[in-house]
Amino acid sequence: MLKVHAQSREELQASLKAGLGEGLVLTDAAEMVRYCRDWHGDVSSSAVAVIRPRNVEDVAATVRLCAELGLAIVPQGGNTGLVLGGVPDAPDHQIVLSLERMNAIRAIDTDDFSAVVEAGCILSEFKDAVQEKGMFFPLSLGAQGSCRIGGNVSTNAGGINVLRYGMTRELVLGLEVVLADGTIWNGLSTLRKDNRGIDLKQLFIGAEGTLGIITAVSVKLYPNPEHVETALLGLNSLDDAIKLYRRARRECCDLMSAFEFMPPVAFTLAMEAIPDLKMPIAGDYAAYVLMEISGSGLVDTSDLMSRFLEGVMEDGLVLDGVIASSRAQAQSLWMFREGMNEGQALRGAHMRTDISVPLSRLAEFVAEAEAELAKDLPECLAVSYGHVGDGNVHLNVLPPNGSTREERDHYIYKAKVIVNAVLDRYAGSISAEHGIGRLKRGDFESRLGPVQREMIERLKAAFDPELRMNPGCQLALQAAS
Missing domain, CATH: 3.30.70.2190 (Alpha-Beta Plaits)
Incomplete structure (x- = not known):
């Protein structure tokens, strides 16, 4: 497991400021609040500090210093995720690494139909800049006014244009990544065809910061739809x-x-x-x-x-x-x-799902899941909607108005059990586009086959043997002794 040095929070904060400079380190509790809670405000936590690097060298220096201090790192983009992937869960042993200041668009090449953008760039701002050049970046999300490119790539975000352009994975040409030892990998190629061995960028797309920290991305562009x-x-x-x-x-x-x-x-x-x-x-x-x-x-x-x-x-x-x-x-x-x-x-805490089933059985699945919810939770409101073309449905369940938080938690848990049981019968996925994070970790682990789990653990051990990169996200693991 993560080796934590016996220092107080104040000593750790002082060491971070001394090593990185006070301009990069936030330690005031009031200033850290927005980095330590989820988008909807349902979950709040804390951290030793929030680090806000200005460039990839700052990120690398942060990773190396955190290793010396025995601190784990929770990378964060716009903090708009829905599965607690960017929310710290060990306040005394984790820092939040916010990429929000790394927001430069390094290049837009209209002849090459490509762009290179830093991880902290807000999606809508990038899309607008590309559009000014007569080009189009098709990733389109409800949170695009606040989510950031690095988070989109780290979670392999979906959205409304998956039908035509694919998931974020299909839009990425290359990556710049800081690894767990502070090494910088520059893989920012814009080549469409590059068959030189294993495609390393794919390991980090959808990994939610558990293998390394994405600091910049090269992406495909398209002609602007006129x-x-x-x-x-x-x-x-x-x-x-x-x-x-x-x-x-x-x-x-x-x-x-x-x-x-x-x-x-x-x-x-x-x-x-x-x-x-x-x-x-x-x-x-x-x-x-x-x-x-x-x-x-x-x-x-x-x-x-x-x-x-x-x-x-x-x-x-x-x-x-x-x-x-x-x-x-x-x-x-x-x-x-x-x-x-x-x-x-606005109706309060409720169950949010992000599931997928074979397109041919989508209507059948929704009917069966809603029928079971109506039978066992008649007082709740089921709301099913989503992306027909890729079999992705968000089947949410809203507890009755006036429910206490304890009652809501009970409804949410029971609804999740009901929906997942139906989903398993349809051989569906518990996460179509939001990722696993910490929220879905238990459901993910319980459905992992032994071979798949072993492959994931081997990758994690190879890239992050001390479990400093977003520990507790996706899987609960222990470092090799």
Whole structure:
């Protein structure tokens, strides 16, 4: 296990300031609060200090000094994660390493369709800078105004454009990483084809900082979509939404960039969070789809969307719908998708899931899981929504209003057991895009096969034998004696 030196917190803080300079080290409890709690404020902790490096050399120096002092490191980007991957859980033995000051965009190469960006750059700011150059970075998340590129890569973030562009993993060309001994690995290649042995960058993507600290990323860029069509559609059922997706996948092909499903309660939740929102289509349909196709150059996306919707409405697959006539209207439609998350948060602590099942069984899984929840937790509200095209559903469970925190914790635990039991029957995944962190560690470990676990442990032992890199995240491990 981690070897901790017998020093007081004050002595450790003094050593950090002496070794790194006071400008990099926060020790005031009030200043550290926002780094030591999760995004929703459900979990709060503390740390010996928060270190805010300015460059990769500062990160390397921090790693080496923490090794000397017997401190573990919890890397953190925008602290927008949902699985406690960036929240310290051993306040007397851990520091938070915030990459927020390492936010430079080192290069945007429009001829090479690539960019190099530091880990602390906010996703939306990077996307805007790229767009100014006439290019497009497709990663799109609800938290993009505050999440940071390093965290996106470390968690292999998903989002609404996975359908067309893939997970974050598919967008990464190279990495710069500080390893557990303070060594800097510069793997910031922008080559598309490079078959020189093991692709080392893949080891760090999705590892949540447990093997090393990502400090910069080289990524793929795409031509900026000049034509974007967004439609909100009302349907009879989630099963019809799956049928609609299959048809859209054939008829709209790779121009379809998003296909999200939402239940009727999504609009209620969104309007609770954003009162100015108005229901864009009449009626109370059993299921809704938010669909987007996009293209550039000579592609006529408007005609494609119109012809596609004309056909599916004639066939009765879609009952009603609206096509945004401007980017402002499209953004308003997307506000319902993002606003429903805010509405759930306003109702207090609840169970959030991020699960995936085979696309062909998505509707069946949701129906079965919701039926079991209704049977065992009739007082709770189940809200299922997500990304139809990649089989990813967020099946959340909201305890009744007025529940105490103790009661909420009971509902959340029971709901998780119910949903995971159904998920296992469908051979699904407990984490489609959020990662494991500390929140899902027990569920992850209990489902690991012996061979998979041994491979992960061997990797961890090779890269971080003293377990200083985000210990307790993903797996509970002990260092070799």
